[in-house]
Amino acid sequence: MLHSGEALIRCDPNLVHGERQARPTSTADLVLSSFPTSICKRFRCNTEVFGQGDSAEYLCAVRTGAVRSYKLLEDGRRQIISFCFPGDIFGVEASITHQFSTDAIVDSDIVLVKRSAVDAVAAHDPQFAYKLWIITAKPLNEAQEYLVLLGRKNACERMASFLVDIARRGGLSGNAVELPMSRQDIADYLGLTIETVSRRLSAMAESETVELPSRHRVLLRNLRRLMELNH
Amino acid sequence: MLHSGEALIRCDPNLVHGERQARPTSTADLVLSSFPTSICKRFRCNTEVFGQGDSAEYLCAVRTGAVRSYKLLEDGRRQIISFCFPGDIFGVEASITHQFSTDAIVDSDIVLVKRSAVDAVAAHDPQFAYKLWIITAKPLNEAQEYLVLLGRKNACERMASFLVDIARRGGLSGNAVELPMSRQDIADYLGLTIETVSRRLSAMAESETVELPSRHRVLLRNLRRLMELNH
DNA sequence: CGAATACTTGATAGTCCTCAACTCAAGTGG
DNA sequence: CCACTTGAGTTGAGGACTATCAAGTATTCG
Numbered sequence: 001m002l003h004s005g006e007a008l009i010r011c012d013p014n015l016v017h018g019e020r021q022a023r024p025t026s027t028a029d030l031v032l033s034s035f036p037t038s039i040c041k042r043f044r045c046n047t048e049v050f051g052q053g054d055s056a057e058y059l060c061a062v063r064t065g066a067v068r069s070y071k072l073l074e075d076g077r078r079q080i081i082s083f084c085f086p087g088d089i090f091g092v093e094a095s096i097t098h099q100f101s102t103d104a105i106v107d108s109d110i111v112l113v114k115r116s117a118v119d120a121v122a123a124h125d126p127q128f129a130y131k132l133w134i135i136t137a138k139p140l141n142e143a144q145e146y147l148v149l150l151g152r153k154n155a156c157e158r159m160a161s162f163l164v165d166i167a168r169r170g171g172l173s174g175n176a177v178e179l180p181m182s183r184q185d186i187a188d189y190l191g192l193t194i195e196t197v198s199r200r201l202s203a204m205a206e207s208e209t210v211e212l213p214s215r216h217r218v219l220l221r222n223l224r225r226l227m228e229l230n231h
Numbered sequence: 232m233l234h235s236g237e238a239l240i241r242c243d244p245n246l247v248h249g250e251r252q253a254r255p256t257s258t259a260d261l262v263l264s265s266f267p268t269s270i271c272k273r274f275r276c277n278t279e280v281f282g283q284g285d286s287a288e289y290l291c292a293v294r295t296g297a298v299r300s301y302k303l304l305e306d307g308r309r310q311i312i313s314f315c316f317p318g319d320i321f322g323v324e325a326s327i328t329h330q331f332s333t334d335a336i337v338d339s340d341i342v343l344v345k346r347s348a349v350d351a352v353a354a355h356d357p358q359f360a361y362k363l364w365i366i367t368a369k370p371l372n373e374a375q376e377y378l379v380l381l382g383r384k385n386a387c388e389r390m391a392s393f394l395v396d397i398a399r400r401g402g403l404s405g406n407a408v409e410l411p412m413s414r415q416d417i418a419d420y421l422g423l424t425i426e427t428v429s430r431r432l433s434a435m436a437e438s439e440t441v442e443l444p445s446r447h448r449v450l451l452r453n454l455r456r457l458m459e460l461n462h
Numbered sequence: 463c464g465a466a467t468a469c470t471t472g473a474t475a476g477t478c479c480t481c482a483a484c485t486c487a488a489g490t491g492g
Numbered sequence: 493c494c495a496c497t498t499g500a501g502t503t504g505a506g507g508a509c510t511a512t513c514a515a516g517t518a519t520t521c522g
Contacts, residue, residue: 071379073462079379094368100375122361129360130353136367137325143374144312144331148302150381151310151422155478183501191382193479198502215487215501386510414469424511429470446469446519 032061032089035121038113043067043104049091052101056093058112062086065108066180070188071100080189082139082146083181085169092136106180150191158190159200160229163210163218177218263292263320266352269344274298274335280322283332287324289343293317296339297411301419302331311420313370313377314412316400323367337411381422384462389421390431391460394441394449408449 032038040063043049049060049067062084069090070080081100084090090102104110122129149161163177171178179186187194201218204210209226211219220226263269271294274280280291280298293315300321301311312331315321321333335341353360380392394408402409410417418425432449435441440457442450451457 071375073379073383077383079382081375081378092368092371094365094372099372119361122364123357126354126357126360129357129364130350133353133360133364133367134325136364136371137323140323140367140371140374141325141330143371143378144302146378147312147374147381148304148310150378151419152304152308188382194501195480195503196478199478202502425469426471426512427510430510433470 032059032111032113033063035113035118037117038111040109040111043108043110045104045106048101048103049110050098050102052098054098056091056096056098057115058091059089059115059118060091060102060113061089061111063109063111065110066105067102067108067110068105068181068185068189069100069102078188079191080185082142083166083185083189085171087170089135089139092139105185155190155192155196155200156203157229158192159197159204160226162186162190163220164223164226164230167220172220175220175223177220179216179218183215263290263342263344264294266344266349268348269342271340271342274339274341276335276337279332279334280341281329281333283329285329287322287327287329288346289322290320290346290349291322291333291344292320292342294340294342296341297336298333298339298341299336299412299416299420300331300333309419310422311416313373314397314416314420316402318401320366320370323370336416386421386423386427386431387434388460388462389423390428390435391457392462393417393421394451395454395457395461398451403451406451406454407444408451410447410449 033040043065050056050058052071064086067084067090068080069082069084070078072078082088082090083105084102091098093099118132122132149158153161166172166179167177181189183194183197186192187197190197192200201210201212205212207225209220209222211221213219264271274296281287281289283302295317298315298321299311300313300315301309303309313319313321314336315333322329324330349363353363380389384392397403397410398408412420414425414428417423418428421428423431432441432443436443438456440451440453442452444450
């Protein structure tokens with residue numbers, strides 16, 4: 001009963017507890033890691049991997065840790081585009097400059113591959129070019145799913161979707177979900193304010209859907225109810 | 232002064248007025264059209280090209296007309312993911328089934344290519360595989376830009392962004408923007424209700440930012456103000 | 463022309479935001 | 493060790509924006 005959550009959302013049971021690490025099932029990380037000229041660099045918490053408008057010199061993948069990609073409006077409003085965890089690729093651009101900024105949420109190891117090198121290899125290696133296409137299509141579909149959340153779901157549903165999604169993507173250990181990001185990050189991801197995020201979490205705790213033992217940890221107490229809210 | 236709008240948003244001045252047609256600058260349409268086994272099929276207004284859950288057998292591109300791609304929640308709420316116009320590709324999936332439905336907004340000619348055939352060619356032709364990657368990355372970036380709209384912009388800004396975007400993508404003739412979709416479609420695209428869409432358009436007409444000569448036509452009277460709202 | 467559909471406008475309500483005060487945890491220095 | 497500081501998060505009161513419900517107008521199509 002204790003681990004029913006893992007079964008329900010088909011989480012990899014071999015996930016290392018504690019610090020997030022790359023899972024062997026991930027494709028994006030592998031494709032880039034196996035690249036001859038890939039380098040792996042450590043980014044400290046809250047440091048920038050690249051900024052909006054920077055030349056899109058590198059393709060990136062998270063090996064350990066977590067990053068947030070976001071866009072800023074002139075008046076300071078921020079929309080987080082995605083959180084990336086070990087195995088996820090980011091920094092894919094159609095244009096020659098990055099359309100959003102990305103920085104580390106916690107100390108993270110990031111795999112970097114020069115885009116020019118990727119382009120050169122892709123032009124000669126159809127298998128590789130095809131893999132590139134597949135790993136680009138995945139975040140596209142994720143972004144599209146996410147549009148439904150921002151366009152049509154209320155605060156409660158957004159919060160539930162978020163928790164289930166983070167759990168499914170590997171943050172679940174037993175019934176505990178690790179949330180490395182701040183409440184403000186969650187708010188800017190879900191298109192809400194920090195107060196609304198806090199209130200929704202408190203309400204879920206009140207109804208015994210979750211438990212909040214610490215700031216960066218959520219225990220899923222009633223996953224079924226969360227999944228219902230999630231649609 | 233009459234055509235200042237076109238210059239301002241760098242629209243192709245050779246655009247054919249009236250029925251939308253494929254522009255020579257589009258890449259996606261060309262990549263698929265030049266494909267040996269591509270077929271072109273006519274879809275009547277409001278008929279389905281493919282449905283959510285259907286096998287993702289085909290990659291598609293709009294040759295003439297327009298389509299909407301959308302997702303439905305169980306309770307009937309709808310979120311339109313994107314409108315596609317001549318030259319735009321759609322139906323790109325990471326999974327073997329379509330994650331959303333797509334149907335024609337007006338009578339449309341759609342280019343269809345079997346995905347199995349695309350996969351086979353991509354596996355041997357690096358140039359083609361690379362092109363596939365490029366045309367997939369573009370809608371990804373568009374979706375990400377769109378997340379900012381849904382997550383952080385108010386109704387007025389959403390409406391302005393929408394008009395500018397449609398104009399930029401080829402709907403502009405002189406200062407007139409053609410809106411082939413219904414008000415309900417616009418609402419479901421912008422994450423608003425049909426009433427709010429109607430009210431925002433009326434307010435823009437009141438402030439002489441736009442003119443509304445007919446249901447499916449908007450004259451941009453003060454593009455500068457629209458661009459300001461658009462951020 | 464009549465019917466159906468699409469759209470607009472108005473009144474009211476509800477959700478979420480804003481502003482403000484407060485709590486809590488972690489870190490610092492005396 | 494503890495008062496102090498600082499930043500993050502929570503909670504409360506009130507207000508703004510958009511949704512909802514309802515009625516009316518315009519357009520389209522048979």
